[in-house]
Amino acid sequence: MTPWPDGRRRQLRRGGFATAEAARSEREQFGATGGRELADATVTVGQWLRLWLATLVHLRGSTLCSYRTSVENYLIPCLGGDLVRELTADRIQAMVADLIRDGGASGHPLRPGTLRHVHSTLRAALNAAVRRGLLPTNPAWHVHVPTGRRPHAVVWTAPRIAQWQTTGQRPPVAVWTVEQTRAFLEHIHDHPLYPLFHLIALFGLRRGEAAGLRWCDIDLDQGLLTVSQQIRQYGSRIEIGKPKSEASNRVIGLDSVTIALLRQYRENTAGDVGPGSEEFMFTTRSGDLLTPQHLTHLFRALNDESDLPPIRLHDLRHGAGSLSLAAGNDLKTVQAMLGHSSIVLTADTYVSVLPDLACRAAEATIHHVLSAAKATSARLRSTPAAAA
Structure with missing residues (x-):
């Protein structure tokens, strides 16, 4: 039991651990303070961070896993021994400088996105400490963190391919041209999961959305695909849940070639699957759920076999927006296909101008x-x- 600002005592419950051993380890780490009232003057940052993590029962498992990574890999190694009540903006700023310089305990300088997430995790934890009465104000609010720039997708043109082959250097985010995308799809045409990669490359499905498709999500007579769930993975735990955002719940119109492809795939793999079937469209060879991580590894292997320049599986989604724009579709259409809440995000992040366009x-x-x-x-x- 632990006290809250209103004076009542509430039992902390936490789930989502991959193993019983991981759950026991988490309990032991904050058990010294979780079972009795915190002595405000002696609470360390490490103790508070672990107790705070234990209260986040309302978050998605993937979000909680991301918070825990920031806490265990960066915040506790850098600040864990400091007293919460003595934490200052200067002390946190020094931590940021250390992470920028050499990554702190990790030994690897952090990318701007990771650094921002570490800072936002600390800020959220200290907001809770303010509400708990451990701090008068949140010192993390007065810390400057470099924003960096979101990497924009570039196209694998011939000069970029030559540079990559010579130096081994590749852009952070890159997409294939129309010809390269066609070459990849032709290369994997006989693969059992070809239809899945076809949907990602042409309609921009996220990997978890593609893995989570059921036959009831496809209306082949009307030519419609509904995205209503996704498969998420954190650690060894797999979860079936809602799409990433409200805008991600969407209906996508299918072309005649894709409809014919999915009809043939259903005939070959699912047999006589009727309308409304809850069966998953894509599974492993043994019939198990596909996981996002499995798809990432599979795509990397197929990419290597194709002799095409390397991209990430998520870059197929970037490429789908670019291809749709190059085909003459407007930004609003591309936004709806990708499931973005803002057309600015579509234009700024996903839509790369292809060379022919x-x-x-x-x-x-x-x-x-x-x-x-x-x-x-x-x-x-x-x-x-x-x-x-």
């Missing part, structure tokens, strides 16, 4: 400019002054 835009621009110049020249030649 960029060249067509350049040709259109120069044609417009030269046509205007010719019209102006003709007008000047036809004036009386020009005639004189």
Whole structure:
């Protein structure tokens, strides 16, 4: 039992551990303070962080796992022995500098995104400490953390491929051209999970969404695919839950080629599956659920076999937005297909301009400019002054 600001005592309950041993270890780590009232003057940051984690029963398992990673790998090694009541913005700023320089205890400098997440985890934990009465204000609010820039997807053009082959360096986020995407799909056409990768490459499904598809989510007569759930994985635990956001609950229109492909796939693998079947469309060879991690490893192996430049499985989703735009669809259509809540996110993050689209835009621009110049020249030649 542990006290709360209102004076009542509530029992802490935590789940989501991969093994019983992991659960026992977590309990022992904060057990010294979790079973009695905290002595505010002697609570360390490490004690508070573990007790705070134990109260987060309302979060998704993946979010909690991410918080725990920040706490165990960075915050406790850097600040765990400090007293909560003595924590200052300068002390936290020094931790940030250490993480930027050499990663703290990890020994590897952190990427801006990871650093921001570590800071936001500490900020949330100290907000709870303020509510608990351990701190008057949250010192993490006054700490500067470099924002960095979100990496934009670039296209695997011939010069980039040559540089990668020479130096081994690759862009953080890269997508294939239309020809490269076609070559990959042709390469894996006989693979049992070809239809799954077809859906990701052309319609931008997230890996968990594709793994979570059931036959009841597909209306082949109307040509509609409904995204209503996903498979999530953290550690060895697998969970079937709602899509990432409200906008991710979406209906996608299918083309005739994809409809024919899925009909054939159903005939070959699922047999006589009727409408409304809860059976999963895609499973392992043994009939088990596909996990996001399994799909990531499988895609990496297929990518290596194809001799195409490397991309991540999630980059197929980036590429789907780019291909849809290149095909002439507008941003709003692409946003709805990808399940984004904001069209700004679609334009800023996922839609990369493919080379052929960029060249067509350049040709259109120069044609417009030269046509205007010719019209102006003709007008000047036809004036009386020009005639004189």
